[in-house]
Amino acid sequence: MKIIVIGVGKVGYTVAEQLIMENHDVVLVDTSRDTLRDALGSLDAIGVSGNGATRETLIEAGVSESGLVIALTGSDELNLLCCLVAKRLGAKATIARVRNPDYHRDLDITAESLGLTMVINPEQEAAREIYRILKFPTAINVDVFSKGMIDLVSFEVCRGSTLCDKTVREAFSNIGYNVLACAVERLDEAYIPKGDFIIREGDIVAAMIPPNEITHFFKATGIPVKRVKEVMIIGGGVIAEYLVNELLSLNMKVTVIERDREVAKNLSFRFPQANIVCGDGTNRDLLLEQGLANTDAVCTLTGFDEENIFLSLYAKNTFHDMKTVTKVNKIAFQELTGILDIGSVVYPKYITANKILQHVRARQNNVGSSVETLYKIIDNKVEALEFHVAEDSLVAGQSLIELRLKKGVLIGAVTRGGKPFIPHGSDRLMPGDSVVVVTTLTGLSDLDAIIEDKYE
Amino acid sequence: MNNRRMILHVLGEIFIVEALLMLLPCITSLIYHETVLGAYLISVLITAAVGLVFVLRPVTDKRIYHRDGFAIVSIGWTAMSIFGALPFIFSGEIPFFLDAVFESVSGFTTTGASILTDVEHLSHASLLWRSLTHWVGGMGVLAFLMVLIPVTGGGGNLNLMRAESPGVEVEKLVPKANSTARILYGIYIFGTLLLFGLLVLGRMPVFDAVNITFATAGTGGFAVLNSSMASYSPYIQAVVTVFMVLFGINFNLYFLILCRRFRDALRSEELRAYLILFVSAVLFVTLDVYLDGIYATFGESFRHSAFQVASLMSTTGFASADFDKWPEVARVVLVGVMCIGSCASSTAGGLKVSRVLLAVKSAGLEVKRVLNPHSVNVVTLEGKRVKSEVVKTTFAYIVIYIMIFAISLLVVSFDRMDFTTNVTGVLATLNNVGPGLSAVGPTGNFSAFSPLSKLVFIADMLLGRLEIFPFLVLFTSLFRRK
Numbered sequence: 001m002k003i004i005v006i007g008v009g010k011v012g013y014t015v016a017e018q019l020i021m022e023n024h025d026v027v028l029v030d031t032s033r034d035t036l037r038d039a040l041g042s043l044d045a046i047g048v049s050g051n052g053a054t055r056e057t058l059i060e061a062g063v064s065e066s067g068l069v070i071a072l073t074g075s076d077e078l079n080l081l082c083c084l085v086a087k088r089l090g091a092k093a094t095i096a097r098v099r100n101p102d103y104h105r106d107l108d109i110t111a112e113s114l115g116l117t118m119v120i121n122p123e124q125e126a127a128r129e130i131y132r133i134l135k136f137p138t139a140i141n142v143d144v145f146s147k148g149m150i151d152l153v154s155f156e157v158c159r160g161s162t163l164c165d166k167t168v169r170e171a172f173s174n175i176g177y178n179v180l181a182c183a184v185e186r187l188d189e190a191y192i193p194k195g196d197f198i199i200r201e202g203d204i205v206a207a208m209i210p211p212n213e214i215t216h217f218f219k220a221t222g223i224p225v226k227r228v229k230e231v232m233i234i235g236g237g238v239i240a241e242y243l244v245n246e247l248l249s250l251n252m253k254v255t256v257i258e259r260d261r262e263v264a265k266n267l268s269f270r271f272p273q274a275n276i277v278c279g280d281g282t283n284r285d286l287l288l289e290q291g292l293a294n295t296d297a298v299c300t301l302t303g304f305d306e307e308n309i310f311l312s313l314y315a316k317n318t319f320h321d322m323k324t325v326t327k328v329n330k331i332a333f334q335e336l337t338g339i340l341d342i343g344s345v346v347y348p349k350y351i352t353a354n355k356i357l358q359h360v361r362a363r364q365n366n367v368g369s370s371v372e373t374l375y376k377i378i379d380n381k382v383e384a385l386e387f388h389v390a391e392d393s394l395v396a397g398q399s400l401i402e403l404r405l406k407k408g409v410l411i412g413a414v415t416r417g418g419k420p421f422i423p424h425g426s427d428r429l430m431p432g433d434s435v436v437v438v439t440t441l442t443g444l445s446d447l448d449a450i451i452e453d454k455y456e
Numbered sequence: 457m458n459n460r461r462m463i464l465h466v467l468g469e470i471f472i473v474e475a476l477l478m479l480l481p482c483i484t485s486l487i488y489h490e491t492v493l494g495a496y497l498i499s500v501l502i503t504a505a506v507g508l509v510f511v512l513r514p515v516t517d518k519r520i521y522h523r524d525g526f527a528i529v530s531i532g533w534t535a536m537s538i539f540g541a542l543p544f545i546f547s548g549e550i551p552f553f554l555d556a557v558f559e560s561v562s563g564f565t566t567t568g569a570s571i572l573t574d575v576e577h578l579s580h581a582s583l584l585w586r587s588l589t590h591w592v593g594g595m596g597v598l599a600f601l602m603v604l605i606p607v608t609g610g611g612g613n614l615n616l617m618r619a620e621s622p623g624v625e626v627e628k629l630v631p632k633a634n635s636t637a638r639i640l641y642g643i644y645i646f647g648t649l650l651l652f653g654l655l656v657l658g659r660m661p662v663f664d665a666v667n668i669t670f671a672t673a674g675t676g677g678f679a680v681l682n683s684s685m686a687s688y689s690p691y692i693q694a695v696v697t698v699f700m701v702l703f704g705i706n707f708n709l710y711f712l713i714l715c716r717r718f719r720d721a722l723r724s725e726e727l728r729a730y731l732i733l734f735v736s737a738v739l740f741v742t743l744d745v746y747l748d749g750i751y752a753t754f755g756e757s758f759r760h761s762a763f764q765v766a767s768l769m770s771t772t773g774f775a776s777a778d779f780d781k782w783p784e785v786a787r788v789v790l791v792g793v794m795c796i797g798s799c800a801s802s803t804a805g806g807l808k809v810s811r812v813l814l815a816v817k818s819a820g821l822e823v824k825r826v827l828n829p830h831s832v833n834v835v836t837l838e839g840k841r842v843k844s845e846v847v848k849t850t851f852a853y854i855v856i857y858i859m860i861f862a863i864s865l866l867v868v869s870f871d872r873m874d875f876t877t878n879v880t881g882v883l884a885t886l887n888n889v890g891p892g893l894s895a896v897g898p899t900g901n902f903s904a905f906s907p908l909s910k911l912v913f914i915a916d917m918l919l920g921r922l923e924i925f926p927f928l929v930l931f932t933s934l935f936r937r938k
Contacts, residue, residue: 269834276832
């Protein structure tokens with residue numbers, strides 16, 4: 001599919017990179033020639049310099065034969081305008097990034113008339129991610145499938161857990177309900193475990209668990225669960241605003257530390273129940289005075305990656321059992337964050353890219369077995385995709401044993417008639433089912449591609 | 457004062473409106489064949505003549521500035537009260553000038569405090585005039601003027617409204633101040649007619665019903681009987697109780713209801729605080745009165761408590777019972793609700809619930825800030841951020857209010873009355889309630905005070921009704937010239 005990406009900033013670049021890896025034709029549009037030149041130096045795409053909201057530029061980029069226009073410039077208004085013009089010029093679908101909460105609130109009435117297929121709000125997505133992390137403190141990451149009915153929970157196997165040194169089959173058989181280990185990360189390598197895979201201490205396991213069983217599961221397997229009751233957020237930007245809203249709805253005690261007094265006042269107005277503090281988040285005394293020692297979790301959301309990482313390091317290493325969530329903008333730091341002990345890391349850019357990619361894949365497979373959801377887990381080495389089984393799909397009607405799946409492919413969960421279950425070998429896939437596929441292969445865009453013999 | 461000619465012009469218009477209003481007691485005296493007709497006619501002539509002299513002077517610059525609005529309101533209300541006192545003097549019903557002015561000011565400011573020992577002795581015309589001043593004073597004379605004629609173009613109207621209407625911040629309901637005044641008076645007249653209808657249905661004599669309606673709507677409190685409201689049927693007392701509470705509610709909320717925005721109206725923070733305060737005060741008083749055994753049944757205790765709380769909280773000042781004889785807790789609660797008063801932009805007086813709410817809220821946040829100096833807090837009212845200037849003005853208002861109370865109390869104390877009388881007397885006039893406790897209780901009156909004290913009470917009533925600031929502007933500009 002031909003895709004036009006307007007605005008080659010941090011997110012634009014990441015999205016374009018992913019799309020190119022997925023074999024799409026990407027046209028980059030940016031006003032700055034230098035930015036374009038730099039991007040085109042490392043991306044296999046073509047570039048058009050100019051204002052993406054003008055007819056001239058868009059026609060030059062080939063808007064009429066494009067399948068999708070993604071507007072990711074720094075300005076919400078410009079993004080909306082780009083999509084409006086592109087739609088008029090014949091773009092089949094448009095995606096706009098809108099980060100201003102004021103606009104975002106009204107999108108239910110404006111999206112249609114602006115011809116928007118999808119609106120992406122990086123801050124809101126990041127906030128949701130953090131919210132999921134804080135909701136289950138032991139879990140490193142929680143992704144949602146089947147409209148929230150199944151969670152893919154990644155967690156670290158700690159010393160003393162009943163899971164240690166057991167095969168997957170032994171470890172999960174006597175829990176009493178369906179839990180499926182989908183992927184394991186060990187020493188930077190990702191595995192899709194078979195039944196005889198032995199789990200070791202320090203492994204990060206991604207498992208399919210029904211949401212209401214998560215707490216029981218952790219209890220049964222001896223992985224410590226400590227509910228987060230008090231959260232300190234350092235940096236009161238837009239992500240913090242969305243996050244506080246979610247956290248307060250869980251009755252958590254929230255403290256926000258923000259440097260700018262006006263921003264702090266705005267937060268205080270919106271969330272009178274939260275403790276809003278105006279001050280420097282890197283001031284150790286201030287943090288201690290505001291009760292850092294008593295909080296269960298710290299989210300570092302300032303505009304500086306260095307500060308965020310540093311603060312998380314400090315919190316994690318000074319206070320035992322402290323849950324930390326660090327926001328990192330620059331991908332260049334990714335290798336470093338893996339080495340450092342800073343808990344969960346949230347990359348708003350990756351989340352945005354994932355969200356867009358998920359949508360692109362779903363669009364591409366409108367007719368066939370379509371991808372409904374896509375998550376990248378375990379440092380993006382493993383993908384979890386949700387497919388819809390079509391009538392004419394190769395897998396339809398087959399039992400799991402009969403299916404000859406490719407190496408590194410696993411069927412995690414099936415949703416039939418709105419009810420999710422973890423399938424056994426004898427279960428058959430039926431047309432109309434939703435199937436979650438966990439795989440180390442990237443770029444999977446069709447359900448039929450999971451079968452070995454299709455390409456042989 | 458920037459535009460003196462325009463100030464005089466508007467003052468003239470106010471006097472003419474007053475003269476027109478005085479024609480109503482003239483008609484009353486014709487109906488009842490009373491001799492006071494002459495006194496009223498002379499008063500009408502004098503008031504109208506002064507008004508015409510002011511109005512007929514040519515005015516080129518019709519702008520009204522912020523300060524001018526305050527000047528018009530403060531001078532206008534004072535002068536209007538003096539003209540309103542003329543019929544009492546001419547008819548000989550209240551021979552002393554200061555007493556007559558006291559009665560007239562008490563009327564216009566919807567206080568309802570009286571220096572008369574025997575109200576029933578008054579002519580029908582004078583009784584009606586007293587009640588009518590309540591009705592006009594309740595919603596505001598300048599607002600009334602705006603309903604009749606467009607006072608001025610431009611932003612002048614708002615400056616007048618802002619100076620006259622009570623509350624923390626003045627809001628226009630619709631873009632034009634004239635239309636806003638018309639809507640408010642429309643609601644006011646509707647409420648008045650509804651109350652009148654219900655009172656007549658309860659077999660109240662028509663003349664009494666007219667007077668009680670005016671006095672209730674304006675939350676004034678002048679009655680036609682010496683026993684105030686005690687001798688009317690429980691039905692009438694109940695109707696009046698409900699309407700006193702209703703007229704104490706912010707009129708903007710009635711406008712929201714008119715616009716079918718019921719949810720917005722019910723969500724009003726001030727309304728909720730007002731009703732919570734009312735209900736809890738009624739509970740306290742009822743229990744105290746019932747346990748003290750003043751009334752035989754709980755129902756009767758409740759009926760009288762609700763009436764008294766509604767009366768004092770809406771700063772009306774009617775009495776269905778002699779609450780001065782009630783036990784101490786009830787008396788304290790009654791004095792408390794008297795000071796807080798009702799909602800902003802209603803016809804009632806007092807400090808206003810929204811102002812108290814704002815002060816309490818920001819005081820609470822200030823305590824929080826002292827305990828945690830880095831925490832950031834924002835004062836909100838009705839779901840909106842309140843500017844720190846407004847908070848400061850509110851605290852300034854409360855401080856000035858307390859200072860005025862203290863100075864008045866000191867001056868009044870020279871009359872060697874008891875402490876309760878002095879304190880509640882000042883509070884009753886400053887909050888435009890009417891009756892206080894002890895000698896100025898529901899069965900007493902203000903006649904025993906010295907002329908100096910009466911002057912203080914007059915000043916308190918005007919300061920209370922116009923919420924202090926218009927007079928401060930007037931005084932500062934007087935001093936500045938010298």
